[in-house]
Amino acid sequence: MxxxxxxxxxxxxxxxxxxxxxxxxxxxxxxxxxxxxxxxxxxxxxxxxxxxxxxxxxxxxxxxxxxxxxxxxxxxxxxxxxxxxxxxxxxxxxxxxxxxxxxxxxxxxxxxxxxxxxxxxxxxxxxxxxxxxxxxxxxxxxxxxxxxxxxxxxxxxxxxxVGPGWHPVGPLGNFDPAVWERVSAGQPLRIPGSGTELMHHxxxxxxxxxxxxxxxxxxxxxxxxxxxVAPSALTVRGYLEIAASWFGQEPNSEMVSWEDFRKTTTPEHADTSWAHLSRNHCISIEKAKALLGYAPRYEPEEAVHESVGWLIENNRLLVDSPMRA
The missing domain is CATH 3.40.50.720 (NAD(P)-binding Rossmann-like Domain)
Known part of the structure; x- marks a missing residue:
């Protein structure tokens, strides 16, 4: 055709x-x-x-x-x-x-x-x-x-x-590269809300x-x-734990209110985090699987890992620890 x-x-x-x-x-x-x-x-x-x-x-x-x-x-x-x-x-x-x-x-x-x-x-x-x-x-x-x-x-x-060539929605629901720098260095990260909010990549x-x-x-x-979407969704807390492990780190986080979170970042990053996390989405793909035969190859963390790895390899993201395969 x-x-x-x-x-x-x-x-x-x-x-x-x-x-x-x-x-x-x-x-x-x-x-x-x-x-x-x-x-x-x-x-x-x-x-x-x-x-x-x-x-x-x-x-x-x-x-x-x-x-x-x-x-x-x-x-x-x-x-x-x-x-x-x-x-x-x-x-x-x-x-x-x-x-x-x-x-x-x-x-x-x-x-x-x-x-x-x-x-x-x-x-x-x-x-x-x-x-x-x-x-x-x-x-x-x-x-x-x-x-x-x-x-x-x-x-x-x-x-x-998510994919190689651009920044993924990160563990805090925004595109702030500093989040990845802190995660890779094991530095403390302030998380707004409860940490159970969902994102579906x-x-x-x-x-x-x-x-x-x-x-x-x-x-x-x-x-x-x-x-x-991917077969599963990530919680903020789970996303952070998985991402920290890529750099040989333990998650280092503190739960804060949205008001306090806004004091630690720019209005743009804070608004983007709110937009993603307040929706708290976990999406069903049963219809696409049944009618189209949709069979996603990537779990969300696999997709993000590939994307972050590409950014590091191409000097688009600076991190303090090497990323594990």
Whole structure:
């Protein structure tokens, strides 16, 4: 098939595009052309590159035409963040494309009420921010579109994406590199809350696997939404213990209030920690396993270990102790 991947040079596409090429598909990567993929795979030599500024073309009302003109069998949209943008694309591709797949987010779920969180449960409150609201509304629109006999669509909703080339969500629920420096040195770390708050990661290649399987199983995926995460979630306390062991250290932590935690870091890092930990997410993947055959290879700590190891090896993260394999 001919598959167009919108935003294929990013975290997900860096793993998805090579998978699709290996699967024998003709692949078009549409991006701004300002970055290179995170993986240097030989399959990229067989990918047709198209440069586009989606934000500008959405404003001008031409983006849907650009995608339709590529005459794809399948479109994978990894870079859509508003209901208006998603709706415009659906309206233009209706009757033109066999399958549209959208990348959502587990932040379509608000704070947890009961765990694990499934696609059809009342396990969470409403989304906590505009990003989550938009992702929830896009998923609902896509389901209604397919249920009404329109475009065949599927939405996949990843957790905190992890992979070589970028910083993972760390043990405190933020991206502060100083956290890893302190963990590697065995220095004390202040933890906000109870330490039992949950984060649910997913390796970018496992997410790419899910997209590939949804393309392969179009009939099963049609009109459906899927949670895509690792087989298990990490608590703050458990994450810290595991991470400390990578550097031959014992966890050294102190539980503090959120008010006291904010005094020890920047507003940006504190807000990011609150955004991740207050949701307290543990997500079910039973639907994706049953309908798509989704089989994640990485436990969350394995995915994070690979990511942190890459950062250290490439001098993107400074630590005081060597990292164990």
């Amino acid at each position: 001919k598959i167009v991947v919108i935003g294929g040079s990013g975290h997900i596409g860096s793993f998805l595009v090579p998978r699709l090429v290996r699967g024998g598909h003709e692949v078009v990567n549409l991006s701004r052309g300002t970055s290179t993929p995170y993986t240097d795979s030989p399959e990229w030599q067989h990918v047709h590159q198209v440069t586009a500024d989606r934000a500008r073309e959405d404003r001008e009302g031409t983006f849907g035409d650009r995608i339709a003109d590529l005459s794809a069998d399948v479109v994978v949209d990894l870079m859509c963040f508003t209901l208006d943008s998603a709706t415009d694309l659906v309206n233009r591709l209706r009757g033109e494309v066999g399958h549209l797949l959208h990348c959502g987010s587990i932040w379509r779920y608000g704070a947890s009420r009961k765990l694990p969180i499934s696609e059809v449960s009342d396990s969470t409150a409403e989304p906590l921010d505009e990003y989550g609201i938009q992702k929830r509304d896009i998923a609902r629109m896509l389901k209604e579109e397919t249920a009404d006999g329109g475009l065949v669509t599927t939405s996949l909703h990843p957790g905190h994406i 997913v390796h970018a290649d496992d997410l790419a696997q899910a997209f590939e399987k949804a393309i392969q199983r179009r009939e099963a995926a049609a009109g459906e939404d899927f949670n895509i």
